[in-house]
Amino acid sequence: MSKAFIAAVIQDSINCTGVASNKAAEDLIGAIVSELKKEGRFTLPSFGTFTVHKTKARKALNPRTQEPVKVKAGKTVRFKASPNLKKAV
Known part of the structure; x- marks a missing residue:
């Protein structure tokens, strides 16, 4: 969309x-x-809920070079569909 x-x-x-x-x-x-x-949250009735989640700082690997990389802490948005939306799809 x-x-x-x-x-x-x-x-x-x-x-x-x-x-x-x-x-x-x-x-x-x-x-x-x-x-x-x-x-930190937004709900659309009969559609779903958007929530903000905090992510911790972590170590990851660069897929190309396989070198360790530090990833900073941050925020991400998650979505959970309502039962009505799941039923409609």
């Missing part, structure tokens, strides 16, 4: 211009990102 796809669905749904639907899609994605930053 892309931002263009979301904008096209919005445009078809409410019969607005492409510029307005692109703005709505940007605002929707921005709201989801800000909620993830603020709360």
